[in-house]
């Protein structure tokens with residue numbers, strides 16, 4: 001049997017970063033939004049867990065035991081006290097270290113695919129706890145849709161969205177390291193008192209009514225300042241997107257991908273073409289549901 005999980009990338013519509021906690025993580029309040037750009041993770045029975053990687057970003061992805069899909073499958077086998085293994089194949093269409101949680105998508109895909117392959121039917125709450133042990137973004141990658149994340153990002157509450165929203169992702173050459181971006185933010189605000197993180201109610205209201213004009217004024221990312229300090233060229237990308245008609249643009253998560261809000265699907269297509277013709281690789285995406293699993 002072969003099980004295939006298709007797992008979306010995420011963007012952060014708002015990322016409020018609070019003080020550093022005693023475990024070294026930052027307290028967050030974020031709005032995760034799964035978008036229509038997918039990695040695929042397939043699993044077949046094998047004696048041990050291993051992975052091979054294909055697709056446009058294969059060469060930037062580790063194919064050894066540091067691969068998050070391998071770590072996830074092994075963690076699941078340990079939790080279920082299984083000796084089973086799996087040959088995992090990851091098709092990487094989500095750029096690596098891009099602020100789009102592609103590694104988390106692969107970890108979630110491996111959990112879902114191996115749970116089905118090994119016939120475990122593990123309850124969602126246990127899978128989510130395992131996911132949180134693999135990375136702060138992995139629980140969201142399991143559930144998808146749109147959700148507020150708190151804690152270090154692993155505590156989730158679904159958020160209703162009243163209609164289709166259209167986004168354009170502008171990809172950068174080369175990734176940014178998430179720990180480095182958080183460290184740079186700490187340096188940048190070492191002389192400031194950092195308030196508790198929060199997602200404004202107005203943002204949730206704008207999502208619930210799919211009011212793109214209101215939403216445009218509410219997109220925000222506390223990590224953007226640090227990502228721009230590490231990669232100043234992102235400032236040009238953000239300006240280019242706005243000049244080409246985006247309602248708003250921010251860096252997604254720890255970057256360097258920039259995400260632009262478009263008024264509708266046609267404007268999103270035109271914006272992606274405009275960015276591409278000025279030399280920035282870009283793609284129009286829309287919100288999407290949870291990961292899908294098939295055999």
Ligand SMILES: C[C@@](CO)(OP(=O)(O)O)[C@H](O)COP(=O)(O)OP(=O)(O)OC[C@H]1O[C@@H](n2ccc(N)nc2=O)[C@H](O)[C@@H]1O
Nearest residue numbers: 025026099100101135136137152178179182252253254255
């Ligand atoms: C910034 C965000 C926004 O959603 O994602 P990306 O944009 O990188 O995908 C997340 O906070 C990243 O989540 P994830 O990539 O799963 O991070 P983890 O593996 O848990 O942690 C990697 C490192 O990021 C820092 N980290 C992460 C989460 C958090 N709440 N506080 C932190 O300080 C820590 O330095 C940690 O060692």
Ligand SMILES: Nc1ncnc2c1ncn2[C@@H]1O[C@H](COP(=O)(O)OP(=O)(O)O)[C@@H](O)[C@H]1O
Nearest residue numbers: 066067068096097098099100101102103104106
């Ligand atoms: N399956 C995987 N896909 C992508 N990156 C992976 C994977 N497994 C491990 N990694 C490592 O995780 C790091 C973060 O990857 P990724 O999730 O793509 O970035 P981000 O946190 O910016 O969204 C990368 O530096 C990469 O080496």
